[in-house]
Amino acid sequence: MPKQIILAAHFPGVNNTTVWSDPRAGSQIDFDSFEYLARTAERGKFDFFFLAEGLRLREQRGLIHDLDVVGRPDTITVLAALAAVTTHLGLAGTLNATYHEPYELARQLATLDHLSGGRAAWNVVTSPGAFFGENFRRGGFLDHADRYVRAGEFIETARKLWDTDGGEFAVKNSQFDIKGRFGVPRSPQGHPVVLQAGDSDGGRELAARHADAIFSRHHQIDDARRFYRDVKDRLGKYGRSEDSLKIIPGVSYVLGDSDADAQEKAHHIRRQQVSPQTAILLLEQLWNTDLSGYDPEGPLPETDPVLDESDTIIKGRAGMYPDRLKTANEWRARAEAKNLSIRDLIIEVTGRQNFIGTASRVAEQFDEYVQTGACDGFILVSHLTPAGLDDFVDQVVPLLQERGVFRTEYSATTLRGNLGLA
Amino acid sequence: MTLHLAIALDGDSFAADDWTTPVRQADEARLDFVTFQDSFGGRRPDAVQVAARVAPLTRHVGLVPVATTTHTEPFHLSTALATLDHVSRGRAGWQVRVSHDPAEAALLGRRAPLEFDDLFAEAADAIEVVRRLWDSWEDDAIIKDVATGRFIDREKLHYIDFSGAYFSVKGPSIVPRPPQGQPVVAALAHDERVWSRLDVDVYFVTPADADQAAKIVRRLPGRKVFADLVVGGRTPTDAAVFTGTTTQLADLVAAWSGSGIAGFRLRPGEDYGVSAITGELVPELRRRGLFTPSPQQRLRERLGLPQAVNRYQEVARA
Ligand SMILES: Cc1cc2nc3c(=O)[nH]c(=O)nc-3n(C[C@H](O)[C@H](O)[C@H](O)COP(=O)(O)O)c2cc1C
Numbered sequence: 256m257p258k259q260i261i262l263a264a265h266f267p268g269v270n271n272t273t274v275w276s277d278p279r280a281g282s283q284i285d286f287d288s289f290e291y292l293a294r295t296a297e298r299g300k301f302d303f304f305f306l307a308e309g310l311r312l313r314e315q316r317g318l319i320h321d322l323d324v325v326g327r328p329d330t331i332t333v334l335a336a337l338a339a340v341t342t343h344l345g346l347a348g349t350l351n352a353t354y355h356e357p358y359e360l361a362r363q364l365a366t367l368d369h370l371s372g373g374r375a376a377w378n379v380v381t382s383p384g385a386f387f388g389e390n391f392r393r394g395g396f397l398d399h400a401d402r403y404v405r406a407g408e409f410i411e412t413a414r415k416l417w418d419t420d421g422g423e424f425a426v427k428n429s430q431f432d433i434k435g436r437f438g439v440p441r442s443p444q445g446h447p448v449v450l451q452a453g454d455s456d457g458g459r460e461l462a463a464r465h466a467d468a469i470f471s472r473h474h475q476i477d478d479a480r481r482f483y484r485d486v487k488d489r490l491g492k493y494g495r496s497e498d499s500l501k502i503i504p505g506v507s508y509v510l511g512d513s514d515a516d517a518q519e520k521a522h523h524i525r526r527q528q529v530s531p532q533t534a535i536l537l538l539e540q541l542w543n544t545d546l547s548g549y550d551p552e553g554p555l556p557e558t559d560p561v562l563d564e565s566d567t568i569i570k571g572r573a574g575m576y577p578d579r580l581k582t583a584n585e586w587r588a589r590a591e592a593k594n595l596s597i598r599d600l601i602i603e604v605t606g607r608q609n610f611i612g613t614a615s616r617v618a619e620q621f622d623e624y625v626q627t628g629a630c631d632g633f634i635l636v637s638h639l640t641p642a643g644l645d646d647f648v649d650q651v652v653p654l655l656q657e658r659g660v661f662r663t664e665y666s667a668t669t670l671r672g673n674l675g676l677a
Numbered sequence: 678m679t680l681h682l683a684i685a686l687d688g689d690s691f692a693a694d695d696w697t698t699p700v701r702q703a704d705e706a707r708l709d710f711v712t713f714q715d716s717f718g719g720r721r722p723d724a725v726q727v728a729a730r731v732a733p734l735t736r737h738v739g740l741v742p743v744a745t746t747t748h749t750e751p752f753h754l755s756t757a758l759a760t761l762d763h764v765s766r767g768r769a770g771w772q773v774r775v776s777h778d779p780a781e782a783a784l785l786g787r788r789a790p791l792e793f794d795d796l797f798a799e800a801a802d803a804i805e806v807v808r809r810l811w812d813s814w815e816d817d818a819i820i821k822d823v824a825t826g827r828f829i830d831r832e833k834l835h836y837i838d839f840s841g842a843y844f845s846v847k848g849p850s851i852v853p854r855p856p857q858g859q860p861v862v863a864a865l866a867h868d869e870r871v872w873s874r875l876d877v878d879v880y881f882v883t884p885a886d887a888d889q890a891a892k893i894v895r896r897l898p899g900r901k902v903f904a905d906l907v908v909g910g911r912t913p914t915d916a917a918v919f920t921g922t923t924t925q926l927a928d929l930v931a932a933w934s935g936s937g938i939a940g941f942r943l944r945p946g947e948d949y950g951v952s953a954i955t956g957e958l959v960p961e962l963r964r965r966g967l968f969t970p971s972p973q974q975r976l977r978e979r980l981g982l983p984q985a986v987n988r989y990q991e992v993a994r995a
């Protein structure tokens with residue numbers, strides 16, 4: 256039997272992927288939207304539904320970002336409600352290890368696992384930042400280097416609590432000193448599924464050691480294969496098999512009646528995603544300085560980016576440019592060679608449309624990625640809320656099923672079971 | 678006079694059905710709300726999640742989980758409860774709890790247990806922060822203005838800039854303003870010292886009889902005072918315990934109804950469970966005109982609480 260593809264549905268949140276201006280776009284907040292997307296994913300026999308999280312509204316130039324979707328409901332509370340309207344779909348939530356306590360979060364996740372009959376998953380993210388810390392008692396106390404120490408000990412502690420089966424525990428490590436009784440009996444999955452979404456060396460090590468799955472950004476096939484190999488090769492030293500860690504990049508897709516039709520749609524979507532105002536803001540995120548005086552239809556700045564990483568122009572978003580100068584030079588060269596305006600360039604370089612074509616082309620590419628070691632599956636990020644997954648479920652899923660690479664019925668009741676994790 | 682009726686649920690089950698069944702019964706009987714007991718360390722599921730889990734399966738009943746201010750972040754509490762209000766379409770409440778048990782503090786390991794005054798001072802600050810965060814988005818902050826490309830009007834979002842003895846919180850919330858504006862805040866207050874300290878909409882009190890109930894109501898003008906009543910039980914409690922037939926229970930409700938209390942929170946005991954309350958007592962109270970279900974869906978309106986005014990909107994207008 257060929258390798259089976261994992262599929263998950265991301266409820267698109269605060270990135271500029273979401274085309275909220277489309278007349279077909281629904282609410283980003285109403286429970287109806289969450290329910291619709293979750294039911295669609297379950298109709299498509301998806302493995303899980305996925306929610307991101309951010310603990311403070313992003314700011315740029317010292318002002319709250321107002322162009323993309325802003326605001327979203329609390330992750331785990333939405334998932335608990337979705338457990339009532341779905342039966343097999345996994346429910347994965349991003350929850351920050353820096354601004355929660357292990358007892359509290361382990362209890363919430365175990366509760367969700369019970370209330371959903373074994374479908375809970377936790378995407379562990381970390382924040383070093385004083386920026387988020389301003390909303391919490393702890394403040395911005397974590398050094399960048401320490402956040403994965405805390406995250407690792409956090410996961411170990413949570414697993415220890417889950418293993419008590421509602422009994423006594425005592426944990427003492429560099430981050431936590433806690434003891435008492437964990438009031439939650441063993442949940443259906445024992446350990447809710449753990450996902451990880453950081454990309455640095457520390458993040459990859461954390462995943463290799465502790466995670467069941469990785470939510471990655473690596474989706475260009477060569478890059479994806481390199482990432483896949485890198486992470487899977489790290490498993491051996493922790494005594495783990497390659498199958499025990501699933502790699503699932505977040506991807507977008509555009510379907511059309513023909514490949515040309517899909518390309519045209521994709522182009523149109525990209526222009527909606529990157530308005531002239533958004534183009535300038537995205538450019539500022541690399542240049543790290545106010546570029547509001549620049550014409551989005553004009554050439555890139557000739558001045559170099561500001562390299563001061565202690566004071567970035569955007570706050571509340573993970574840093575995406577390890578080498579600003581190098582990237583800026585690449586962008587300038589590219590814009591010059593192809594005669595691109597700022598907006599055209601930004602549309603090209605921030606593009607996340609990975610799969611564009613007819614349903615059969617997209618099905619074929621998904622299959623190729625998974626069979627040739629680029630990933631184990633995909634977290635689909637559609638540009639429309641909440642109906643953006645309809646075409647995928649109606650057109651692509653049946654083709655994957657025909658190829659024998661995607662389930663026609665759920666084989667297990669728990670998420671762990673469906674993912675083929677022990 | 679028609680009264681409000683609520684049921685206090687407290688169970689150790691982690692099976693969703695054990696919660697959906699009684700809450701649906703309360704919903705069908707058109708009770709005003711149910712509360713969900715909670716504490717760290719006890720054998721119980723997380724109450725906010727239980728409330729969210731039953732929300733899509735019910736339509737009328739208010740959902741009021743207990744959550745502690747002692748060991749949790751006010752920011753997390755505020756967003757979770759605002760979200761409960763979103764997923765229940767305006768039926769969320771919050772029963773504030775403080776935790777003085779050292780064993781509970783050891784579960785979190787954050788610090789030593791606080792003394793009474795500090796516990797309540799911290800709780801008062803937490804309520805203030807939670808409420809400010811609910812107000813931090815004005816109702817119409819989401820504008821989706823295609824012409825300017827703006828999703829929100831950031832002038833309608835507000836930093837709360839709270840700074841107190843126990844924590845400081847910047848804001849604004851990450852969750853847009855909940856449907857009720859302010860979900861209903863309640864607290865158990867058998868101790869008088871609690872009344873003056875906590876700014877809540879609903880007080881659960883535990884008078885021994887109608888006279889004592891009337892005295893408490895006089896001391897809490899403008900608040901909704903609910904009498905806690907254990908029905909048919911031998912559970913250890915400081916609330917009045919009642920055992921008897923449905924008719925006798927209805928007589929007692931009638932006798933207390935003149936005291937000025939807004940309603941009763943019934944705590945099902947060992948031999949008078951949720952089905953008896955919804956199937957026998959409620960029809961009897963309806964017959965006697967002591968309980969008339971509210972047609973309102975939002976909990977604030979069901980309870981006749983004033984509409985929530987957004988403090989920041991007022992400032993902006995002034
Ligand atoms: C695909 C992906 C998704 C992420 N999603 C979130 C999120 O929802 N919430 C969050 O706070 N951080 C999120 N992050 C940020 C990571 O948690 C982490 O802070 C960031 O990647 C920096 O860590 P690193 O240096 O290990 O890459 C995400 C990161 C990646 C790569």
